[in-house]
Amino acid sequence: MDFTPTDEQSAARGLAAGIFGDLATPDRLAAAGTGTDPTLWRALCAAGLPAAVPEIGLLGLVLLLEEQGRTTAQTPFATSGVHGLLALTMLGTDEQRARLLPGLGDGTAVATGAIAEPAAVRAEALAGRAGRAGRTGGGGRGGPGGAAQARLSGTVAWVPWLRDATHVLVADSGRALWWVRVADAETVPVETTAPWAAGRLVLDATPAERVGPAHAPPGAGYEEVRAVARIAFAGLQAGVCAGALARAVEHTTTREQFGRPLAAHQGVQLRAADAHMDVESMRLTVYEAAWRYDEGLPYARHALTAAWWASEAGKRVVHTGQHLHGGLGADLEHPVHRHFLWGRQLDAYLGCGSEVLAELGALLAEEGAA
Incomplete structure (x- = not known):
């Protein structure tokens, strides 16, 4: 590697x-x-x-x-x-x-994804609707040449950055992937832990364009996109945690207690050292998963491993960053609190550690049986 x-x-x-x-x-x-x-x-x-x-x-x-x-x-x-x-x-x-x-x-178009809840969306195929190209961005009623068309119905509870997006990648109950114009759907603002301009996506016979060839089987590419998303957001979590730790190190080396920097206390050093090891473990697993994907090597297990580290270790690190700030860590306006909020939201987005671990165990069992 x-x-x-x-x-x-x-x-x-x-x-x-x-x-x-x-x-x-x-x-x-x-x-x-x-x-x-x-x-x-x-x-x-x-x-x-x-x-x-x-x-x-x-x-x-x-x-x-x-x-x-x-x-x-x-x-x-x-x-x-x-x-x-x-x-x-x-x-x-x-x-x-x-x-x-x-x-x-x-940047004139911005995409987001509603792929984590495929069972919440049903698709009604539109035969013979592969007419002339629609408006730029796709998903128009005429549809781009050669693209399969459908109308989607259902509600996705929350989608990150939906209120800032122009298009959303949607997975239906058959795990087919569809390209939808946000302007054609209904969005409802949703407040999440982190300030991500999230929204609820409401689809009511909303026109959609199939991503990929019209003859592609249902579910083609779904697992790949899901794995890539987990790897990418695990990388985002590694950065969030690295930033939280950097702020904690700066604070503990400049803030004094009883005439000594906070960083001189062994307990502070141990917490910071554990957090550093967690951050490096997150980076190693996500780098390996991304590298394997780019090299065309098997990556499914590695994507789940990176997601597990980002979930479990991510929670520990952002809590440590806040804790090492002492009373300042409880200030909702302090910059370190943003890292805490992002870390907790990314944990929810990636899937909690026990869920990811169960999925990894099932994959390993399936590979062993094969």
Whole structure:
């Protein structure tokens, strides 16, 4: 295994670190509330970072999301990268990629995903509706040439960054993947632990375009997209935790108690050391999973392993970051509290550790039986 980034991945990571570091300041984050910081999003798009995602691969996206997580920057970079740019690159037809990727790359279109609750959505196929190309972004009533069309009905309880998205990747009860214009659906604001501009997605005979060839079997690509999403969001969690720990280290080395820095106390050092090992374990497992995916190697077990570490260790680290701030950690306006909120929300989004572990056990048993 060689996790050394390519020159392109390293350059993109350095560029992202500079933009997030300069613009995702505590004051700007507070002003953004639950929505995207438009100045930050424009800067990322002007630098070509979203557009670079199909070229730098999943490992490259993980490196960028680590930098976002360090600052808890208010952008839908993760959702648009996974459920838009990578999903279409992996599964879309040549026509879909040519039509949809440019908008996602320059930021004029933003994608999110509603794939975790496939049983909540049913699809009614529309035979013979592969007519002329619809409006840019797809999902129009006429439908793009050659794309399977359907009407979707159902409710997805919450979708991250839905209120800032223009399109949503939806999985139906057969685990088929559909591209839906948010403007064609109903969205209801939902308050979540982290300020992610989340919303409830309500579909009522909403027009949708099948992602991929019309003849693809039901469920084609679903597990792949699910695994890629887990790997990417595990990388985001690694960054969130690294940022929380960095803030805790800065606080404990500058804050004194009884004439000594807090960091001089053995108990503080042990908590920080445990958190550091957790962060490094998260990074190792997510890097391995992303690298294996990019190299075309089996990755399903590794995606679940990365998700488990991000869930279990992520909770420990963000709690440690808050605890090492003492009384300041209880201040809802303190920057470290954002890391706590993001860490808890990512734990819920990835699936709690016991659920992920049960899924991993079932996969190992299935592989053993085969």
